[in-house]
Amino acid sequence: MKHEKSCGALVLRRGEDGKDYILMIRHRRGGHRSFPKGHMEAGETEIMTAIREVYEETAVQVQIHSGFRETVHYSPMPGVQKEVVYFLTRTEQTTIIPRVGEIAEVEWVPLEKAESCLTHENDKTVLRAAIARLQSTPA
Secondary structure, three states: OEEEEEEEEEEEEEOOOOOEEEEEEEEOOOOOEEOOEEEOOOOOOHHHHHHHHHHHHHOOOOOOOOOOEEEEEEEEEOOEEEEEEEEEEEOOOOOOOOOOOOEEEEEEEEHHHHHHHOOOHHHHHHHHHHHHHHHHOOO
């Protein structure tokens, strides 16, 4: 069994309307929506990987300070077990640019509509955990 590890982040920003928006990517292959993430590189910490991958996929620069760390496991193909670690962060940045080739679209989705946009149950589970954390912790 081959093991792969990726890290990413749920990136939030407050809109001019006072509502929270979450950064989502839509993959060119398959068209499903998810959060920015990618494989760890040698010498990187989980947080370093998450920050790099968010920037590479969306051009959004983030810093991760929250204690939120949620892990999901799944098998993307036979013989492969994947672990993805997600962090939670906020940004003031509104400009987003999708990575050429890999990402079809990058978008700010209203937080209350985010779950219905997600394809995979793992992503929905992480989103629900992040929302619970936001509701229990003052902004």
